[in-house]
Amino acid sequence: MTSKLKLGQTLFLFLLTLALTSYLARQLQLMPPQALMTDLISPNLPPFSQGHLFGTDNLGRDLASMLWTGALGTMAVALTAALSAAFFGYLFGAVSALIGGIVDNFLMRLVDALLSIPSIILLLTISALITAPEFTKLLPDLLLRALSVSSYSDGLLPFFSVVAAIAATGWLESARVARALVLKLKEEDYFVAAQSLGAGSWHLLRQHILPALVGIALLEATLLTADAIIMESGLSFLGLGLGASTPSWGSMLRDAQPGLLAGNFWAALLPGLLISTAVIAIHLLCEGYMDTVSHGIRTRAR
Amino acid sequence: MDVLLGSAQKDLPKAELAAITEELGLNESPVKQYLLWLKGWTITKPEQMTGLGLSYRDGRPVQEVIGERVIPTVVMVGMALLLSFGAGISLGAILAYLSFRGPIAKKVAGLLVAFATFVYALPNFWLAFLLVALLALRPYLYTLPIFGLHAPGASGSAIEMLPYLLLPAILLSLRRLAKIALYVQNMALEELGKEYVLVALAKGLSRAQVIKRHVIKNCLLPVVNLLGLALPAMVGGSVLIESIFCVPGLGRLAVESAFARNYPVLMGLTMLYGVVVTLSSMLADILSSMLDKRLELS
Numbered sequence: 279m280t281s282k283l284k285l286g287q288t289l290f291l292f293l294l295t296l297a298l299t300s301y302l303a304r305q306l307q308l309m310p311p312q313a314l315m316t317d318l319i320s321p322n323l324p325p326f327s328q329g330h331l332f333g334t335d336n337l338g339r340d341l342a343s344m345l346w347t348g349a350l351g352t353m354a355v356a357l358t359a360a361l362s363a364a365f366f367g368y369l370f371g372a373v374s375a376l377i378g379g380i381v382d383n384f385l386m387r388l389v390d391a392l393l394s395i396p397s398i399i400l401l402l403t404i405s406a407l408i409t410a411p412e413f414t415k416l417l418p419d420l421l422l423r424a425l426s427v428s429s430y431s432d433g434l435l436p437f438f439s440v441v442a443a444i445a446a447t448g449w450l451e452s453a454r455v456a457r458a459l460v461l462k463l464k465e466e467d468y469f470v471a472a473q474s475l476g477a478g479s480w481h482l483l484r485q486h487i488l489p490a491l492v493g494i495a496l497l498e499a500t501l502l503t504a505d506a507i508i509m510e511s512g513l514s515f516l517g518l519g520l521g522a523s524t525p526s527w528g529s530m531l532r533d534a535q536p537g538l539l540a541g542n543f544w545a546a547l548l549p550g551l552l553i554s555t556a557v558i559a560i561h562l563l564c565e566g567y568m569d570t571v572s573h574g575i576r577t578r579a580r
Numbered sequence: 581m582d583v584l585l586g587s588a589q590k591d592l593p594k595a596e597l598a599a600i601t602e603e604l605g606l607n608e609s610p611v612k613q614y615l616l617w618l619k620g621w622t623i624t625k626p627e628q629m630t631g632l633g634l635s636y637r638d639g640r641p642v643q644e645v646i647g648e649r650v651i652p653t654v655v656m657v658g659m660a661l662l663l664s665f666g667a668g669i670s671l672g673a674i675l676a677y678l679s680f681r682g683p684i685a686k687k688v689a690g691l692l693v694a695f696a697t698f699v700y701a702l703p704n705f706w707l708a709f710l711l712v713a714l715l716a717l718r719p720y721l722y723t724l725p726i727f728g729l730h731a732p733g734a735s736g737s738a739i740e741m742l743p744y745l746l747l748p749a750i751l752l753s754l755r756r757l758a759k760i761a762l763y764v765q766n767m768a769l770e771e772l773g774k775e776y777v778l779v780a781l782a783k784g785l786s787r788a789q790v791i792k793r794h795v796i797k798n799c800l801l802p803v804v805n806l807l808g809l810a811l812p813a814m815v816g817g818s819v820l821i822e823s824i825f826c827v828p829g830l831g832r833l834a835v836e837s838a839f840a841r842n843y844p845v846l847m848g849l850t851m852l853y854g855v856v857v858t859l860s861s862m863l864a865d866i867l868s869s870m871l872d873k874r875l876e877l878s
Contacts (some may be wrong), residue, residue: 394857395850398816402838403846511703512820516835531706538713544855546713550706557701 283566288419289559293552295564297353300346332548341545344525351526352556355437358478359444363506364499367449367456371456375464386457389450397447398512405443405518425477434449440519444506458493460487497564504560527553625753643847646833653822653829655741657814659749664756664810669796669803671696671757672764678774678790693765694756705820708751712824715747748825754816756810760803767799801871808864812857 332341374385392400463469469486477485507527513519514528527549534546624648679818709812772795780790819831830849837845 391854394854394861396816396853396857398819399834399850399853402819403850404836405838449841468815499584508703512705515703515705515820516823531703531709535709538709543710543713546706546710550702551711552639553703553706554698554701558697561701 279536280566280569283570284563284566286559286562286566289555290563293349293556293559295347296346296352298351304347306351316468332544334545339522341548345527345548348525348527348530348549349552351520351524352507352510352553355440355444355510355520355526356503356556359441359448359510360439360499360502363445363448363502364452364495366445366455367492368495370449371453371458372460372483372491374453375457376483376487380500382457386454389453393450393454397509400447401443401509401513402516402518405439405513416506422563437520437524440513441508443513443518444509447509448502448505452495452502455498456491456495459491463487463490465510497567500560501564504557507553507556507560508514597655598838622701642844645845646852647829649828649830652741652745652827653815653818653831656745656749656752656822656827656829657811657818658740659745660753660814660818661754661807661810663749664753664760664814665803665807666758667753668760669764669800671761672768672799673791673796675761675765676768676772677679677788678796679769679792680787689765693762694748695763699758700755700762702755703820704751704755704817707754708748708821708824711747711751727875738865745827748821748827752814752821756813760806763806764796764799764803767802768795771795771798804868804871805864808861811860814855815856 297348324579334340337456370385370389463486469482472482472486510519510526511528511531514526515532517532519529519532520526530549531546531553534549537545594680675692677690678685678692768791774792776794780794781787785793798865815831819827819834821827822829822831823835830852833845836842837849
């Protein structure tokens with residue numbers, strides 16, 4: 279266990295706990311709703327003022343509770359997006375490499391074409407498309423009713439669209455990684471043996487390929503989480519993020535802008551610091567893990 | 581249609597609504613619309629300027645709308661690229677030199693590396709608007725203009741934009757700069773363990789000379805490959821930076837058209853970016869094969 283890994287783990291677990299506790303606190307109604315924490319008479323309070331640990335923003339919302347709730351928004355979006363991107367990307371890459379031939383060529387050129395578009399432009403285009411009523415009307419009414427949202431509500435639909443936009447740009451890289459891995463895997467003896475015993479594609483995929491990829495896919499998903507946090511903050515900053523009543527660190531940055539010129543830089547500083555802490559924690563975690571793994575290999579080889 | 585007009589739709593007579601739908605070509609099926617769009621830019625002659633369709637907003641050709649926004653973005657991204665590669669490579673070399681030097685210098689290098697990692701983890705737009713607020717409140721810290729593109733009434737040539745775009749370019753380059761510096765340092769340290777370094781040192785060259793003359797040259801090749809990847813990231817970053825610094829460039833056009841659901845412009849921009857990025861990665865490939873003749877074989 280390296281110190282990097284330890285530090286990364288501690289920070290990341292801390293942020294996750296922040297997100298989970300805020301969810302629980304809201305579900306169990308331990309935390310007063312946002313409206314009650316808002317203090318309209320005293321906006322732009324400095325930190326450590328009475329009743330507001332970190333002060334208030336320019337609308338008088340309590341920063342501490344916003345940060346706490348925002349952890350949930352940011353983490354939920356980032357983790358869901360990263361996991362689904364890694365899952366879909368790895369599946370896509372693995373299947374593409376497994377089938378091979380023309381299909382593989384076509385699928386990979388598709389990935390290349392999408393990769394050549396800068397991710398934030400793709401993000402903008404996708405979120406402009408999937409938040410449009412033309413698209414949401416296509417979603418079956420039943421689904422919308424199940425999620426109990428109308429197409430303009432603040433509930434799960436913005437969450438879904440943000441996650442979809444981030445995942446749609448994130449899966450490309452993992453698809454390429456997975457394809458390269460599977461191509462190498464196809465040369466392995468055990469794989470050739472399984473094939474010559476008459477194993478079908480589905481069996482090969484389930485029994486031999488996916489288990490071999492799970493570890494790396496999880497690592498990739500962790501790294502993607504860091505990217506997703508930054509992307510989410512960028513999207514929220516442009517106003518394409520979660521709805522106004524579900525705060526995230528990115529939308530807090532956006533909300534903090536008007537207060538800045540009134541000298542209230544805390545409202546902008548704190549969420550930004552949390553974002554960078556999360557990103558650094560994730561990078562430390564991954565680097566530490568890689569160090570541990572390669573160290574293990576080195577000692578075993580000796 | 582619902583998106584474009586919103587509630588204004590109710591006040592319009594049915595016939596007019598149908599006429600607008602017809603004019604924008606929205607009555608066709610999505611597939612047919614896409615095929616028409618494809619046909620537009622492959623078949624129409626370039627001088628007709630209508631190949632990419634007309635902007636929904638003001639009915640001007642998409643090429644024209646995009647064309648007038650190109651220069652600021654090119655100037656800004658160009659400056660940022662120069663900065664991030666120039667400063668990034670030199671910073672990387674300095675870091676490598678420091679960590680090669682002695683225990684105290686190594687500590688300094690470690691601190692710098694930690695700082696660079698920190699910078700890399702920040703969303704650059706956050707740094708940007710904090711800085712803008714700081715400079716706006718304390719004007720004596722920075723004498724160049726912060727917002728806008730050129731002085732009122734000026735002709736708006738690329739050179740006049742330079743001082744205005746310096747700050748955005750610096751902020752745009754910061755993350756990339758940190759990444760390149762770390763990358764170069766890593767590679768230089770690896771190179772420093774090789775035997776030719778020992779030979780050069782034995783020959784009597786100083787450490788700084790070894791790094792300057794031999795090591796950096798060997799590190800340049802992978803950095804050139806980074807160039808191909810840097811451009812899309814920069815262009816992406818420019819979207820946010822341009823909205824903060826009020827630069828009327830391509831990035832802000834993309835945001836505006838995404839909000840206004842101005843699909844023809846958005847499609848045109850996406851195409852343009854795709855082409856530029858593909859060209860840049862091709863250029864990086866060609867450059868690296870020129871730098872290293874061995875690569876041509878494969």
